Amino acid sequence: MGEPVAAHHHSLARELECVSQVPIFQELATDQRTSIAKVTRPIHAEKGGLIYRPEEVSQTLYIVNTGQVRLYHLGDDGRERVLRVLNPGDFIGEIALFTDEIHQDYAEATKTTELCTISRTALTALLDRLPPLALSLLSALAVRLRTAERQATLLAIPDALPRLAGYLLTLTDQRVGTYTLPMSKQDLAAYLGMTPESLSRKLKQLATQGIIETVGRRQIKLLDVAALQAVAPQ
Amino acid sequence: MGEPVAAHHHSLARELECVSQVPIFQELATDQRTSIAKVTRPIHAEKGGLIYRPEEVSQTLYIVNTGQVRLYHLGDDGRERVLRVLNPGDFIGEIALFTDEIHQDYAEATKTTELCTISRTALTALLDRLPPLALSLLSALAVRLRTAERQATLLAIPDALPRLAGYLLTLTDQRVGTYTLPMSKQDLAAYLGMTPESLSRKLKQLATQGIIETVGRRQIKLLDVAALQAVAPQ
DNA sequence: CGGATGGTTGACTGGTTTCAAGAGAAGTGG
């Protein structure tokens, strides 16, 4: 953990590819995307590499192209609290657009990862020039806001089992099938506001009830949707 | 609870006053604000009146002008889980801009309240015509997102005391002084994911430690910032 | 003044955390 991040020099093709794969740019015309690619700088991070760390000033928008990035706090007990996991298409740093906020968390690549970055000045200029971009960003922020608020209501539930069930419902889109967890179980536990031990026990409980089945280390097979909904809140 | 909401007919002066008091419109020119006022419809709600309820389709942006609105879920145990409390200038329904989302919560006036409403079609038209408006909205959403994510990390903490301390730190901006709680203590308890009883006990604990002092029913006097930070997480 | 609501306090129960140890998987190097 902690190897420096490698920045590459400009090669428009790479940037364009990155920009084109990002949802918030998808609806734009090709020439508009090219103009975005021009102000984009790709960043490469190996597994364990840090994109940014606490105390750093946030003046950049990061968009994950390939790979995965994990955002986490470091509690005073030295334990990590996972805020969020970013998969391709997700982005961080939108606050950088408006204020010189200071990062309070670590952004770490969990595998080999490619990101596009846009500086605040470049992005505000883009927003002036491309009104549809503002709408895309608005839409993306609204979605994130919804999931964050849903997450908050989930976490407000005192009992661990419904909290887990609620999470599994959103993960699986309420359909029977096998799903891969977006993070390790200890990270998931922190994300759900419980200890790894509790998560393990609750998963087992759901398994013995025939609601789910754990496959290997990072996969979960949903068997009984209705039963899971019955356990979940609301 | 549950009295119908009274809608008023158009009287541009009222609408303009409402629009002018809302932060996201503040930076616009007067004529732009007038054009917004034209598509705005004011809504009045008495204490206990519902702005919307679950199952209703969200196609409107609501902006609180005066008064206060409380958003809450109804758990399957019949208990209310407070999502958020809206004070003047705050808004809800931004998701309505992009999808036909269905409301899953109640929006209830906690006192006599005036709101401005804008329909989705009117708002998208406005966003096309007034690019700065999109930026204002973006900025507001980014701020809300930050607080929602902070809230989520707070709630992930298993112990009630640091959770409360973390909340108090954000409420008080880490400065000694007297502050008014934005909601009732039972609502605050639900917002912080604990019972009113626990909140009462934890507040008392902080008081006996000389960190805070409760003044009346809705005010809290912060005495020792450092001690509060020591109790809070991170 | 009386009722309703919001808030506090107390004793008890129960679920989660903690601490500690063990099982399993994955990755490394011989």
Place this chain on the structure above:
DNA sequence: CCACTTCTCTTGAAACCAGTCAACCATCCG
């Protein structure tokens, strides 16, 4: 390809914190 290390995950037992239920007090309102 197999031992070995290492890390993740699981399992068990005990302490503890917060939830629950119930009663009481305070405040606000008509």
